[in-house]
Amino acid sequence: MTPDALTVHLAATVHPGTATPCPCPTGLLADRPDATVVRHGDTVAKAHAPGTDPDALARRLAVAAALPDVLLAPLGGTPEAVDGRLVTYWPHGTPVDRDDPDAAPWEAAATLLARLHRTPLDTSLPPMRGPDKAAAATSRLEKALKATPCPDAAPVLRAWAALPGWARGEDPAPGAPALCHGDLHLGQLVRHPAPDGPWRLIDVDDLGAGVPAWDLARPAAWYACGLLPPEEWTRFLEAYRAAGGPAVPPEGDPWPVLDVPARALTVQTAALALSKALAAGRSPDEVEQAVVDACARMTAHP
Incomplete structure (x- = not known):
């Protein structure tokens, strides 16, 4: 799944039925063979590696949802299949400052x-x-x-x-x-x-x-x-x-x-x-x- 396709999909998920561009901040956070991650406003979408086991990923998401004092909790607990990749949604957090x-x-x-x-x-x-x-x-x-x-x-x-x-x-x-x-x-x-x-x-x-x-x-x-x-x-x-x-x-x-x-x-x-x-x-x-x-x-x- 390309970053552009994931970005378009995320925008449609955050603002369903909206055809006009919105002012939400967007951006590509990661694009590797094992993951593509994009942001739209306060929501992040992650396309997981091809071949990811959906049952195993769902179990891991359940752990994150059950441990919000340790892990960032997902937005929803079921991975979504999009263009042959499993996609999950997360709140957008602030990463560690690499320059400090x-x-x-x-x-x-x-x-x-x-x-x-x-x-x-x-x-x-x-x-x-x-x-x-x-x-x-x-x-x-x-x-x-x-x-x-x-x-x-x-x-x-x-x-x-x-x-x-x-x-x-x-x-x-x-x-x-x-x-x-x-x-x-x-x-x-x-x-x-x-x-x-x-x-x-x-x-x-x-x-x-x-x-x-x-x-x-x-x-x-x-x-x-x-x-x-x-x-x-x-x-x-x-x-x-x-x-x-x-x-x-x-x-x-x-x-x-x-x-x-x-x-x-x-x-x-x-x-x-x-x-x-x-x-x-x-x-x-x-x-x-x-x-x-x-x-x-x-x-x-x-």
Whole structure:
């Protein structure tokens, strides 16, 4: 579904029967192979990835509707089929300001995660899709390498092969599962549109049962790669613990729990970075090279 088609559909949904243009703010918020997101006024429409399971998505939407203190609640609970894609509707919230890293809401993100992880798990939910997304990123890199060899890819693929099967989406996850977001990063937070609205998590496509440490793994990986300052990692970890998050012990060294998920997220990030660099015919930039170098260190010191 093209962004223009989704925009027209959303406008007709918000203002049915209106043929004249309206003054509502509109815009394309995202256009990726796995999602197209557009805004019309206070409403956002998301066209989910082709092939999305409607029953699984409906279950995930039900969780978001039932946890409005954690997740941004959808506008309606049933996905709508439009031009072969499932479309859902959401309030328009204010995202994290990418140009003001000092204001990054690490404490809010950690507190919301802790609340999510403490929520009783609905056994009808599908598995959290984090490991599957890591596997897809590695598969994308392997396909890109068939057309364009890249020596930087070798340590990334070695680091992937060294991970346990559950982290590659091949085996059941260990331990008792918890309700997980599955793809936590600061782009998954918005301020609720209410006046002075609180932060809420968005994007339920990967929500499900899994290892809660996975949701802490991306900031942990950034910290380990030198991309997240120690003080910001400490703020995040301490806020998660203060809110009773069960993914890590309440005190002491968290890395025995975080190590495997953080390695998996490092590989995923490096694989996506190299795939994008190869597609653009360029060398990895400084940040991309940092995660590739981290994969090399992981295989040198497993």
